[in-house]
Amino acid sequence: MTAATATTEAAPTAERYLTINNIEVIYDHVILVLKGVSLDVPKGKIVALLGANGAGKTTTLKAISNLLRAERGDVTKGSVEFKGNRVDQLSPNELVKRGVIQVMEGRHCFAHLTLEENLLTGAYTRSISRAGLKEALEKVYHYFPRLKTRRGTQAGYTSGGEQQMCAIGRALMAKPEMILLDEPSMGLAPQIVEEIFGIVKDLNQKENVSFLLAEQNTLMALRYADFGYILENGRVVMEGDAENLRTNEDVKEFYLGLSSSGRKSFKDVKHYRRRKRWLS
Template structure:
């Protein structure tokens, strides 16, 4: 479905990604792990068209998308749930969800149906539909960010640090929701995450990113048992 082929990305004269290649297949959950500064968010933003690769290309369902602007990438069905949630704090929960459907030309009935699907996934959001997003807890804001992403009926979901700043019990809830989305909707998922164990425990395959380089990849369960991965990322 998604193929990143040998991309190099720069910020000015500083190179952030070096010949990075990853693939995401239909219905897969793929995790990308690495320390702060490894280039994980840069990779996500490059896929989304926010950054442009100086070399290499990105294809999605056979179409090169690395020359597209971000709103056109979203229009192709790729949705990015950013680090830090980035909800609209002065808008209500419902208004935030409606903003997630901005690029879609839904009828009122279609819009309502998508909202109800989000409420079914996160009942707490329905209880707080009229509440300002900025007054929600961190966990509720993460639910809202995911729900807002779901409103555009994504064909590929990308999560950037979904566990950031959340209590462990809420982290479990978020990852359960990600698995549910993948399994019930058959939506491929990419997770960029510092919590390597959580990401690898729910993913099919994992890529390891270090200082802009892919230094390892393979089935997640195999990498979970790798002594090098345990030492570097799992505290083992």
């Protein structure tokens, strides 16, 4: 329908990995949230999904992980493919088994379970031995040493940063190939955010986990990501290499708060944004 949805330019890779084709999401049968979003996550890359509040980042992630149905949301059009297979009708359980797992916005640790128990629940879908479980735990503790020192504490009593680490670690326990990471910086101190992004990059490079990363912290996300998509009002309005996006004038102006041409009046900005969406 729109120019943005028609183009499904593959990211610079030969192999298709996670591909989202023109999906439309409707909540409660009436609220149209995604109006045709297409994106690609190549294997072994970090792809950032950027945009303001309500742009549809979380909905996109949930559409992929199939957590929408529990919220009365429905993917009404389009398809989601992982490694060449349609996955949009799978239950979250089956999807996790295939290697795609979501770390939800707001961390959602199990408050009354200890950090270690939280991690152990992450291995629910895997049938592994006690020794294998222990090994997986140690691996997580290797990346998040802070979790190890607090392993016996109930997650509800740990700090926001520790909870975020716990949530990512818990997902790692499922031995995922692809993590859908929603807003890891939410409510955290810049230093902790930096630490967490560093670990994400580490996991990406050493464990070869691909990431689709929804973030409002555009600058931070673009520093660590390889590729970026910008969502606005349920549509992709811009995409490109992280490097290019970071230096793009529009991105600078709208998302990084940097402008070369001085201040614009709010009226101009709105008009410009609206026009931009249709043109891109």
